[in-house]
Amino acid sequence: DTGVSQNPRHKITKRGQNVTFRCDPISEHNRLYWYRQTLGQGPEFLTYFQNEAQLEKSRLLSDRFSAERPKGSFSTLEIQRTEQGDSAMYLCASSLGPLYTFGSGTRLTVV
Amino acid sequence: KNEVEQSPQNLTAQEGEFITINCSYSVGISALHWLQQHPGGGIVSLFMLSSGKKKHGRLIATINIQEKHSSLHITASHPRDSAVYICAVIVTSGSRLTFGEGTQLTVNP
Numbered sequence: 383d384t385g386v387s388q389n390p391r392h393k394i395t396k397r398g399q400n401v402t403f404r405c406d407p408i409s410e411h412n413r414l415y416w417y418r419q420t421l422g423q424g425p426e427f428l429t430y431f432q433n434e435a436q437l438e439k440s441r442l443l444s445d446r447f448s449a450e451r452p453k454g455s456f457s458t459l460e461i462q463r464t465e466q467g468d469s470a471m472y473l474c475a476s477s478l479g480p481l482y483t484f485g486s487g488t489r490l491t492v493v
Numbered sequence: 494k495n496e497v498e499q500s501p502q503n504l505t506a507q508e509g510e511f512i513t514i515n516c517s518y519s520v521g522i523s524a525l526h527w528l529q530q531h532p533g534g535g536i537v538s539l540f541m542l543s544s545g546k547k548k549h550g551r552l553i554a555t556i557n558i559q560e561k562h563s564s565l566h567i568t569a570s571h572p573r574d575s576a577v578y579i580c581a582v583i584v585t586s587g588s589r590l591t592f593g594e595g596t597q598l599t600v601n602p
Contacts, residue, residue, distance in 0.1 A: 415589055419534075424497075424579055424592035438589070471534045475590075480524040480541055480583055482590065487534035 388474050388485035395464055395492055402460045403488045407476030411483070414457050416449055417473040418442065419487070425473055431457060464492045496520050499580050499593035506600050512567040514596045516580030519561065526590065527554050527565045528579040536579070539565070570600045 387406040395401050407414045413432050417425035428447070429439045433454035443449075446464075451457040461468055469492045474485040497518045506512055516525070527539045540547050540554040542563065547554050551570075556563040567574055577597050581590040 413588060417590075417592075422594075424581075424594045425536075425590075427589050427591070430589055432588075473534070473536065475536075477588065480543075482526065482538055482541075484528075484536035484538070487536075489534060 386474055386476050386483050386485035388472075388488050390488060391486065392489045393491070395490070397466060397492055398463055400460065400462045401464055401490065402458055403472055403474075403490075404456060404458050405474030405476075405485055406456045407474070408478075408483055409455075411476035411478045412454070413477045414451055415475045415477070416457070416459050417475065419471040419473055420469075428459075428472075461490075464490075466492050468492050495593070496584075496591050497580055497582055497593040499578075499596050501596060502594065503597045504599070506570050506598070508571060508600055508602050510570050510600075512570050512574075512598065512600075514565045514578050514580075514598070516563045516565070516593055517561060518563075518580075518582050520582065520591075521585040522558075522561075522582040523585050523587075524583045525556055525563050526581045526583075527563070528581060530577040530579060530595070539578075567598075570598075572600045572602050575599050 415430040416428040419425040431451040446462045449459045471487045473487045529537045542556040551568045553566040577595040579595045580593040
């Protein structure tokens with residue numbers, strides 16, 4: 383297992399377009415988290431899954447954001463009708479108990 | 494007021510100096526993580542603490558549960574230690590991490 387994998391690493395998109403990011407967690411980890419990080423700030427929680435169930439969503443996650451984790455394996459985060467304010471690093475992490483492993487993130491730039 | 498606060502926000506040191514980064518939190522926690530983030534975004538977990546002290550190489554992390562405070566120490570700092578160091582907690586009965594804003598450390602040769 384090579385850790386948590388995120389794709390793509392970088393995404394540049396025009397305002398109004400839809401984007402989708404993928405996260406492949408460590409296979410033994412039952413929980414998967416999405417965080418968003420803007421420059422100079424710590425990551426902010428977006429949502430998390432335990433197996434395939436989405437257990438919590440932040441108020442930061444507007445209706446334009448949706449996340450899925452079919453079959454409790456990989457997860458996707460989709461942003462519809464992107465806005466410039468969506469530009470950020472999107473981080474995925476997986477955990478088993480209190481032990482976390484982070485992916486390298488997807489950096490989104492909306493132009 | 495953030496639930497997790499770090500100080501200082503920025504720290505510049507000369508190679509070889511002893512470095513301390515502090516983290517205070519205002520909530521009950523089940524665990525505290527110290528994380529390292531290099532330019533480019535990747536986050537690496539350095540320590541997970543629920544009590545006491547841990548040491549790994551030149552890094553030492555301590556936590557005082559009663560005072561709701563943790564420190565990360567770097568002995569004999571090196572330019573490759575330059576990174577953002579982030580404190581994050583798992584709130585009691587929760588599972589997700591709540592992060593501090595990070596400390597940007599720059600170690601000059």
